[in-house]
Amino acid sequence: MSITLSRIHGMTTPPLFPGFDGLMTLSRREGVDIRPTLLRVLTDLYVQARAHSSDEERQFVELTSRLIDQVDDATRAAVRARLAIYPGTPAEIMAKLGLKPADPDQHVPLAIEIAASPVVAPPVRPRTEAQLRMQSNLSMQPTDAAEINDMFLRANSSERALILHNLEQTPLKASARIPSFFAARAVETLEMAAFAADIENFTLELGETLILTAKVAAQVANDPGGEPLACAAKALNMPSAVFQRILIFLPSFGSSVTTVYRLSRLYDRLSERSALVMLAAWRGSTLAVTRAKYRPTLYDDERHRARSTPAQTRTAAQPGVVFGTRNTSRASGS
Numbered sequence: 662m663s664i665t666l667s668r669i670h671g672m673t674t675p676p677l678f679p680g681f682d683g684l685m686t687l688s689r690r691e692g693v694d695i696r697p698t699l700l701r702v703l704t705d706l707y708v709q710a711r712a713h714s715s716d717e718e719r720q721f722v723e724l725t726s727r728l729i730d731q732v733d734d735a736t737r738a739a740v741r742a743r744l745a746i747y748p749g750t751p752a753e754i755m756a757k758l759g760l761k762p763a764d765p766d767q768h769v770p771l772a773i774e775i776a777a778s779p780v781v782a783p784p785v786r787p788r789t790e791a792q793l794r795m796q797s798n799l800s801m802q803p804t805d806a807a808e809i810n811d812m813f814l815r816a817n818s819s820e821r822a823l824i825l826h827n828l829e830q831t832p833l834k835a836s837a838r839i840p841s842f843f844a845a846r847a848v849e850t851l852e853m854a855a856f857a858a859d860i861e862n863f864t865l866e867l868g869e870t871l872i873l874t875a876k877v878a879a880q881v882a883n884d885p886g887g888e889p890l891a892c893a894a895k896a897l898n899m900p901s902a903v904f905q906r907i908l909i910f911l912p913s914f915g916s917s918v919t920t921v922y923r924l925s926r927l928y929d930r931l932s933e934r935s936a937l938v939m940l941a942a943w944r945g946s947t948l949a950v951t952r953a954k955y956r957p958t959l960y961d962d963e964r965h966r967a968r969s970t971p972a973q974t975r976t977a978a979q980p981g982v983v984f985g986t987r988n989t990s991r992a993s994g995s
Contacts, residue, residue: 696728704740708743708812807945813939821888826935833938835938836896836938847897851897855907860882872944888927889939890924891931892931892935895928895932896936896937904924905921908921
């Protein structure tokens with residue numbers, strides 16, 4: 662494993678990690694609560710590796726379990742969102758955070774949901790469609806979107822299926838649904854382009870309808886695994902039969918019966934929310950790349966760079982001196 666848990670200030674069992682209790686004692690004595698920051702660091706370093714040994718997993722469970730109950734709701738929600746899409750999250754931590762396991766036959770006791778701030782209960786009314794779409798309101802930052810997209814692209818087929826399963830439970834905010842009129846028209850156009858094996862127009866229609874850049878749309882359409890294409894089709898509310906025909910028509914998938922069968926089963930189990938969260942990650946990752954590309958020209962960076970640059974010597978204007986402008990027209994006429 663490229664990044665071992667021993668780098669997390671000696672993340673080992675308590676006898677081998679006296680610094681952990683020392684930090685907690687120091688934070689209580691000095692009045693500085695480092696538990697939220699420590700929990701975020703532990704989680705970030707843990708999800709950077711695709712696999713862990715049993716000892717590393719046990720150490721992570723021991724330390725994280727102590728911190729989850731002691732941090733604020735915002736930190737707990739952020740950690741829950743990161744671990745919800747990570748395939749190697751320990752079962753104990755999933756239960757503690759209220760996440761469901763990928764295997765429906767695996768029974769893990771779920772923790773009690775995080776209690777919201779006490780408010781006066783309004784009259785009970787059925788939720789509107791807009792309220793149902795906005796019930797998950799943890800906005801996805803561009804850096805988080807880029808990490809989710811990179812993790813999804815690096816994963817294999819089984820890991821991608823697990824990520825999509827966990828995205829349904831994550832509190833991250835999903836993209837809004839594509840209007841039904843545009844979605845229906847796009848589904849018809851995509852099927853015709855696939856039937857003609859016109860990959861260029863297929864990719865163009867996919868990017869315009871889902872509001873994706875040409876690069877991201879090409880990644881979705883040409884990914885050899887096919888899971889991104891399944892997410893894009895589900896975001897368009899494409900009928901399962903149409904999706905199967907598109908898989909058969911496209912040369913990259915139709916040549917393998919196994920691939921068509923696997924993606925068809927995945928599509929039938931895929932939820933609309935998981936697809937819309939993935940769509941939000943694609944859009945957010947584009948914003949993250951754009952910010953990184955143009956970061957030197959941001960206002961704040963220009964201000965700091967101007968401070969560090971030595972001032973150039975310029976001739977100061979003296980009071981009473983008037984700089985005249987050259988009258989070129991008069992000069993040419995004389």
